[in-house]
Amino acid sequence: MALLEVKNLSISFGGLRAVDDFEINVEKGQLYGLIGPNGAGKTTIFNLLTGVYKPDEGIIVLDGKNIAGKSNIAINKAGIARTFQNIRLFKGLSVIDNVKVGLHNIHEYKYSAITGVLRLPAYFKKEKLMNARALELLKVFGLDGEKDLMATNLPYGKQRKLEIARALATNPKLLLLDEPAAGMNPNETQELMDTIRFVRDNFDMTILLIEHDMRLVAGICEELTVLNFGHILAQGKTSTVLNNPDVITAYLGE
Incomplete structure (x- = not known):
């Protein structure tokens, strides 16, 4: 059974059928x-x-449960995390604290407001656990040496990686990546491709991504869906879809 199954999904804005x-x-x-x-x-x-x-x-069925229409928080708890085309880090927080934000809703790391305010023993125990887990995630992305830097001081490519690390901290089943290679140079893109493969293989992760970089798409995606004006233009194995004449005409411009 598919982890994500979507059927007949539609939405209109002001009479315009967007999907x-x-x-x-x-x-x-x-x-x-x-x-x-x-x-x-x-x-x-x-x-x-x-x-x-x-x-x-x-x-929208995620792991056997229909989540269509549920709140953003409920869907995140059900197991979907995402990144954004325009990076949305907490730039006034350190690198490690950005990852810890993603851990706060995980049961094993939660503590009450009173525990935090009074700095009770449970607070220090949970914070120690969160620090260890956040550092473990940062190591995956080679960011552990910069854990105390402000997120805004990281180079662009590393900010992208930090956003993925923060998404993984929520312990998702499905990771949505919105143009992860945007603004990257070819070397950064290749490194990102390796990172995405590593995340999929080592975190037992399912990944759905939006991307305009065809080198990345052809290099890591196993299947594709092509949209045009809110409609599905083509769907199937990556190599087949990218050689579809309609896709080439509508999207690749060749």
């Missing part, structure tokens, strides 16, 4: 790509999957 009858099946452990021209509806779909928008129609 129309969208369907997708993403298998557990899969690295899946969602591509298409600007304005095709890709980010709208991510917003539907994460509860930012409520669909007009359709179902």
